[in-house]
Amino acid sequence: MTNTxxxxxxxxxxxxxxxxxxxxxxxxxxxxxxxxxAVLVSMTLLAVLLISIFANGAxxxxxxxxxxxxxxxxxxxxxxxxxxxxxxxxxxTLGYAKVIAASLEAALKDKGIPVxxxxxxxxxxxxxxxxxxxxxxxxxxxxxxxxxxxxxxxxVGSRVDGYFKGRVTKEEAAKxxxxxxxxxxxxDALTAAGMMKTSFNWAFITAPDASExxxxxxxxxxxxxxxxxxMLVVLFLSLPIGVSAAVYLEEFxxxxxxxxxxxxxxxxxxxxxxxxxxxxxxxxxxxFTGLPQSAPIVGGLVLTLMTLxxxxxxxRAALKAVPPSIRDAALGVGASKMQSVLHHVLPLAAPGIxxxxxxxxxxxxxxxxxxxxxxxxxxxRDYPGLPLEGLFDPATALxxxxxxxxxxxxxxxVERASGAIIVLLAFLLVMNAVAIILRRRFERRW
Amino acid sequence: MTLPALxxxxxxxxxxxFFAGRARAIAAAGGDARRLHSLPNFHGWSAALSLFVPALAxxxxxxxxxxxxxxxxxxxVSVLGLGIAGALAMVLTTGQDTRARNRIEALLKAVLILCxxxxxxxxxxxxxxxxxxxxxxxxxxxxxxxxxxxxxKPDFRGNSDLGFxxxxxxxxxxxxxxxxxxxxxxxxxAIYMSEYASPRMRGIAKPMIEMLAGIPTIVYGLFALVTVxxxxxxxxxxxxxxxxxxxSVMTAGLVMGVxxxxxxxxxxxDIINAVPQSLRDGSLAIGATRSETIRQVVIPAALPGIVGAxxxxxxxxxxxxMIVVLGAGxxxxxxxxxxxAMTTMTVKIVSQLTGDTDFTAPETLVAxxxxxxxxxxxxxxxxxxLIIVRKYREQYE
Numbered sequence: 001m002t003n004t005x006x007x008x009x010x011x012x013x014x015x016x017x018x019x020x021x022x023x024x025x026x027x028x029x030x031x032x033x034x035x036x037x038a039v040l041v042s043m044t045l046l047a048v049l050l051i052s053i054f055a056n057g058a059x060x061x062x063x064x065x066x067x068x069x070x071x072x073x074x075x076x077x078x079x080x081x082x083x084x085x086x087x088x089x090x091x092x093t094l095g096y097a098k099v100i101a102a103s104l105e106a107a108l109k110d111k112g113i114p115v116x117x118x119x120x121x122x123x124x125x126x127x128x129x130x131x132x133x134x135x136x137x138x139x140x141x142x143x144x145x146x147x148x149x150x151x152x153x154x155x156v157g158s159r160v161d162g163y164f165k166g167r168v169t170k171e172e173a174a175k176x177x178x179x180x181x182x183x184x185x186x187x188d189a190l191t192a193a194g195m196m197k198t199s200f201n202w203a204f205i206t207a208p209d210a211s212e213x214x215x216x217x218x219x220x221x222x223x224x225x226x227x228x229x230x231m232l233v234v235l236f237l238s239l240p241i242g243v244s245a246a247v248y249l250e251e252f253x254x255x256x257x258x259x260x261x262x263x264x265x266x267x268x269x270x271x272x273x274x275x276x277x278x279x280x281x282x283x284x285x286x287x288f289t290g291l292p293q294s295a296p297i298v299g300g301l302v303l304t305l306m307t308l309x310x311x312x313x314x315x316r317a318a319l320k321a322v323p324p325s326i327r328d329a330a331l332g333v334g335a336s337k338m339q340s341v342l343h344h345v346l347p348l349a350a351p352g353i354x355x356x357x358x359x360x361x362x363x364x365x366x367x368x369x370x371x372x373x374x375x376x377x378x379x380x381r382d383y384p385g386l387p388l389e390g391l392f393d394p395a396t397a398l399x400x401x402x403x404x405x406x407x408x409x410x411x412x413x414v415e416r417a418s419g420a421i422i423v424l425l426a427f428l429l430v431m432n433a434v435a436i437i438l439r440r441r442f443e444r445r446w
Numbered sequence: 447m448t449l450p451a452l453x454x455x456x457x458x459x460x461x462x463x464f465f466a467g468r469a470r471a472i473a474a475a476g477g478d479a480r481r482l483h484s485l486p487n488f489h490g491w492s493a494a495l496s497l498f499v500p501a502l503a504x505x506x507x508x509x510x511x512x513x514x515x516x517x518x519x520x521x522x523v524s525v526l527g528l529g530i531a532g533a534l535a536m537v538l539t540t541g542q543d544t545r546a547r548n549r550i551e552a553l554l555k556a557v558l559i560l561c562x563x564x565x566x567x568x569x570x571x572x573x574x575x576x577x578x579x580x581x582x583x584x585x586x587x588x589x590x591x592x593x594x595x596x597x598x599k600p601d602f603r604g605n606s607d608l609g610f611x612x613x614x615x616x617x618x619x620x621x622x623x624x625x626x627x628x629x630x631x632x633x634x635x636a637i638y639m640s641e642y643a644s645p646r647m648r649g650i651a652k653p654m655i656e657m658l659a660g661i662p663t664i665v666y667g668l669f670a671l672v673t674v675x676x677x678x679x680x681x682x683x684x685x686x687x688x689x690x691x692x693x694s695v696m697t698a699g700l701v702m703g704v705x706x707x708x709x710x711x712x713x714x715x716d717i718i719n720a721v722p723q724s725l726r727d728g729s730l731a732i733g734a735t736r737s738e739t740i741r742q743v744v745i746p747a748a749l750p751g752i753v754g755a756x757x758x759x760x761x762x763x764x765x766x767x768m769i770v771v772l773g774a775g776x777x778x779x780x781x782x783x784x785x786x787a788m789t790t791m792t793v794k795i796v797s798q799l800t801g802d803t804d805f806t807a808p809e810t811l812v813a814x815x816x817x818x819x820x821x822x823x824x825x826x827x828x829x830x831x832l833i834i835v836r837k838y839r840e841q842y843e
Contacts, residue, residue: 024735031737035638038631042655042711045704050674053665119571230502244561253562264832270819271828273765275694275792276572279817282799297808305568312565338551366662369767369792372798399664406671406772414672421665432660 053421059165060419063201063216064126064156070103071149073141076189080234083143095137096132097124100154109265113189126183128155129219146344156196158216158412160187164198167415206379206421209401215412218405220420226296226395227365229387233300234364238307239357244352245308246315251341270309277306278370286374293375294394296384302374303364311360318352319345329386351442358435362428368399376400398424450526452505452517459526460498463533467493471535471546472715484547492546495553496536500528518675572821579814586808592815598778598789600809601716608812610780610819616788620699620774623784627703629774632710639711640718645680659708663768667786670701670773683785691775696784698773702763709759717751717838718744750838760779761824767792791816 017025068382076099101124108115108123115123131154138152139145158178162168170181190196207219245266253259281302285291315342322345330340371377377394384393395402398420405417449698471489475481482489503523540546541737584592587608595609598774635655675692683689721744727740775787776797798813805811 013678024738028737030733031740032638032642035642038644038692039638039651039655040633041631042635042658042707043651045707046654046658049661049665049669052669066795078774120737204519241561241564244558245565248555248562252558262562262565264829265569267563267832268825269568270788271761271824272572273761273767273792273824275765275767275795276576276821279795279799279814280568280572280575283579283814284571288575307563308568309565336551338554338666356827362660366664368662368664368667369771369796372796376801399662402664402668403768403772406668410447417668418672424662425665428660428662 017311029395042255049424053418053425056415057418057420057422058205059167060415060422061201062165062198063203064161064164064196064198065153066104066156066196067151067153068104068107068195069149070152071106072134072146073099073102074147077139078143078146083146085140085143088140088143091136093129093132093136094148096136100124100127100132100135100152101134107195110245111193111195113186113193115186118180120188122180122183123186126157126160126187128216129214130155133365141269155216156187158214158410160184161198161216162412162415163187164191165415167411204416205423208383209379209396209404211379212408212410215408215410215416218413218416220398220401220423221384223396223398223401223420224423225384226299226376226380227398229296229384229391229395230300230303230397231365232387233297233391234303234307234361235357237300237304238311238360241304242308242311242357242360243315243353246312246319247341247346249312250316250319251345252296252337266312270313273369274306274367275369275373277302278373281370283375292382292394294378294390294396295392296395296397298374299371299376299397300391302370303367306361306367306370307364310363314356315349315353315430318349318356321352322348329430348444351438355435358431358438362431362435365427365431366399367422368403371397371400372403377404379404398427449505449517451507453502456498456501456505456525456529459529460494460533463497463530463537464490464494466533467491467537469541470540472559474544475542482544483543483545488542488546488550489540491550492646493533493536494714495550497529497533500532501525504528524749533613553615573818576814576818576821579811580818581690582806583811583815585694586811591813596780598794602809606809609778610816612780613789613791613794613816614655615780616695616774617764617792617840619651619695619784620702620790621760621787622703623696623699624763625756625760626663627700628706628710628759630740631703632707632759633714633752635707636711636714636718637740637745640715641736642742647752653709656708658705659707659712663705663766664772666701666705667768668767668771674701675773678785686785688783689785691787693773693775693787695774695788698770699784701773702766702769705766705769706759706762709762710755713755713758713835714748714752717755717835719747720751721747722736745822748838750834752833753789754831754838757827757834764827765792765820765824767796771796779782791820795820 074081076095077091078088101120104127105115105120105123134155135152157179159168159173159176160183163170163173163179163184164187168179168184170175170184173179173181173184187196203217204219205224206221207217208334209219212216249259249262249266253262281298283297285301288291326344326348327340330344331337337345377400378394378396380394380396382393384390384395398433402417402420405413405420468486468490470493471482471484471486472479479486507522508525592608592610594611595607596611597607597609598612599607635651639652643651671693675694675697678694678697679690679692683691683694683696698712725743725747726739729743730736734742769788770793774789774793776789776793777787778789778794779786795813795816798810798816803810
C-alpha cells in the first residue's frame with residue numbers, strides 16, 4: 001500500500017510532496033542553478049581572458065641570442081686608423097653587418113657546422129637587423145676595441161626566435177619567404193654547438209621600441225618611463241585637488257543648489273567616456289595652450305581630469321565614515337571647524353582616501369583611448385629626460401605601446417603586445433594589492 | 447638669475463616672513479601666547495602668505511606678458527619689494543586681537559572651493575571645446591547631411607560623405623550584443639550572490655567578478671583581436687558562410703559584454719541588498735519558495751534600480767573605445783550580419799583625430815561633432831540612470 005493519493009489535486013500527506021510542490025521545487029533548483037552558472041561563467045571568462053593573454057605573452061620574456069667571437073677588423077671599421085669618432089661614424093650598420101657576417105661564417109667553419117644549401121646572405125639573415133647596430137654602438141662608445149676579437153651576444157631574427165618558442169615550424173617556414181627551413185636547421189645546429197641560447201629578455205622591459213622589421217628588438221623602456229611620468233603628474237595634481245574638493249563638499253558645503261550642481265557634475269564626469277577627455281585634451285592643452293604632442297605632461301593632465309571624480313567619490317565616502325563624535329569632541333575643546341577637519345577627521349580618513357587614490361591611479365595607468373588622441377601613438381625611440389624638462393619630451397605609455405604593436409603586421413608583435421600586457425597587469429596587481437593591504441591594516445570600524 | 451632661482455629665493459624670504467610674523471605676534475601679547483586670539487603660527491602663516499602671494503602674482507603676470515628666462519635686477523627688486531611691503535604691512539598691524547586664524551582659514555576655504563570647482567570647469571571645457579569645433583564643422587557641412595546621411599566616406603581631398611547613421615548603427619549593434627551578454631549573466635550573478643551564496647563564496651566570487659572591471663580595456667581589445675575574433679571566424683562565421691572577417695560586431699559585442707558584466711552585477715547586487723528583509727520574510731511566510739520570492743517580490747521592488755544599472759552599463763558600452771577599435775573593424779556599414787566588420791562613433795573619433803590632422807578640414811572636425819553627440823548621449827543615459835537610482839534609494843531609506 002502506498003500513501004500517494006491517486007489524484008494529485010487531493011491533498012496528501014505533508015511528508016510526501018505533491019506534484020505541484022515538486023514542480024515548484026524543481027523550478028527553485030533550476031533558478032538557483034542559473035545563478036550559480038552565471039557566477040561560474042563570469043569567473044571562467046576571467047580565467048580564459050588571463051590564460052589566453054599569458055599563453056600568448058609569456059614568451060616575450062625570453063629571447064634567443066647567438067654568442068660568437070666577432071673580429072672588429074680595422075680595415076673595415078676605421079680605415080683611417082685614427083680612431084676619430086667623426087670619421088668612424090661614417091661606417092653605417094651595413095659596414096658592421098659585413099664584419100659580423102664574416103665572423104659568423106668563420107665561427108661556423110671553426111665548429112665544423114655544415115651550411116649546405118644556404119648562401120652567405122642567408123646565413124647572415126638569421127641574425128637580427130638590430131645586431132649590427134648594437135655592435136656599432138659598443139664600438140663607438142669605446143674605439144679602442146677595434147682590431148680585437150671579442151665575444152658578442154647578438155640578437156637573432158624574429159622568425160628564428162619564433163622557431164625556438166614554437167611559433168614558427170619548419171613546415172611553415174617552407175611557405176614563408178622571410179625564412180628558409182635550412183636556416184632553422186642551422187639554428188638547431190648552432191644550439192647543439194652551444195652558441196645559440198634562449199635566455200631571459202631584460203631588453204624587453206628596458207629597451208626602446210623598434211621598427212616594424214625588427215620585432216625581436218622592441219622593448220617597453222620608453223613606454224614604462226612615459227607611464228611613470230604620467231602617474232607622477234596625476235599623483236601630484238589629483239591628490240591635493242581631489243582631497244580638497246572632497247573635504248569642501250563633505251565638511252563645509254551648505255546643502256544648496258550650487259553644491260548640488262557640483263555633486264551632479266562630479267558623478268557625471270565619472271561616467272563620461274574616456275575618449276571625450278582625449279578630445280578635451282587635444283582641444284584645450286594642445287591646440288589652445290600649445291603644449292607639445294606626445295608629451296607625458298599632457299597625458300598626465302588629461303588623466304588627472306579623468307581621475308579626479310574617481311578620487312573625489314571614495315574620498316568623500318572615507319570622510320563620511322568618520323563618526324561625528326570626533327568632530328564634536330574637537331569643536332568642544334575649542335578647535336575651529338578647519339582645525340577639527342585638518343587635525344582629526346582628515347588623518348582618520350587618510351587610509352580610505354589613499355586606497356581610493358591608488359585605485360584611481362591604477363585605472364589611469366590602464367587608460368588608452370584619450371592618449372591616442374594627444375599623439376602618444378608616435379614612434380619614439382629616445383628616452384625622455386629627467387623631470388621636469390623630461391615631462392615635455394615625447395614619450396609613449398604602456399597601454400598605447402600595446403595598441404601600436406597590435407597595429408603592426410608581423411605576428412611577432414602579438415607576442416610583444418601580450419607580453420606588455422603582462423607587465424601592465426603586474427603593475428596593476430601591485431597597486432591593487434597595496435590598496436587592499438592599506439585597507440586591511442588601517443581600516444577602522446567605528 | 448633664473449626663474450626657478452627667483453622662486454626659491456621667494457620661498458626663503460617668505461620663511462623669514464613667517465618667523466617675523468610669529469615673533470611680532472608673541473611680542474604683541476607680551477610674550478604670553480595664551481593671550482593671543484590666534485595661535486602664533488597663524489600669524490606666521492599670515493605674514494608669509496602676504497609676502498609670497500602678491501610676489502608670486504607679480505612674477506606670473508610678468509612672465510605672461512613679457513616672458514624672459516633671465517630675471518633682471520629691476521624685476522627682482524620690484525617683485526621682492528612688493529612682497530616685503532605686503533608682509534611688513536601685515537606684521538606691523540599685528541596685535542593681540544588680530545584675527546589671523548580667521549584670515550588663514552578663509553583663504554584655505556577659498557582654495558577648497560576652487561578645487562571643487564574644477565569639476566565644473568572640466569565639464570565646461572568639454573562642452574565648450576566641442577561646441578566650438580562642432581560649430582566650425584556645421585558651417586562647412588550641412589547638419590542634415592550629417593545626421594541623416596547613410597554613407598560614411600571621408601576623403602581628405604574634399605567632397606566626403608560624412609553620414610552619421612552607419613556609425614550610430616554600428617554603435618547600437620555592438621552595444622546591444624554586449625547587453626544581451628552582460629545583462630542576463632550580471633543579473634543572475636547578482637541574484638545568486640545576494641540571495642543564495644554563502645558569505646565565503648561571496649567573498650571569493652564578488653572580487654573576482656569585479657576584477658573584470660579593473661582590467662584595462664586594451665587587454666580586452668587584444669583578447670578580441672587575437673583570440674575571440676579568429677575563433678568566431680574559423681568556427682562560426684566561416685562554416686555558416688556569414689563572412690571571413692576576424693573583426694566583427696559579434697567579436698566586439700561579446701568581449702564588451704564580458705567587460706560590462708561587473709557594471710551590471712555590482713550595482714544590481716547593491717540594489718537587491720537594499721530591498722528590505724521584511725518583504726522577503728513576508729513572501730516566504732506565506733509559502734513562496736525562494737525563487738518565487740525573488741522573481742515576484744524582490745526583483746519588482748528592485749526593478750527601477752536594476753534599470754538604472756543597465757542604463758549605466760549601456761552608457762559604458764556606447765562610450766567604449768579600445769575594444770571596438772581592435773575588435774569591430776573600421777568599415778562603416780549598415781548591415782544586419784553580426785559577423786561583418788562594422789564601425790562605431792568612438793572608432794571614427796580615433797581614426798579622424800590621429801595622424802596628420804588639419805583642424806580646418808571637415809574630415810577632422812567631424813570628430814568633434816561625433817564627440818559631442820557621444821557626450822550628450824551618454825550624459826542623458828547617466829542622468830536618467832542617476833535620477834532613477836537616487837529616487838529608488840530614497841524610497842527604502
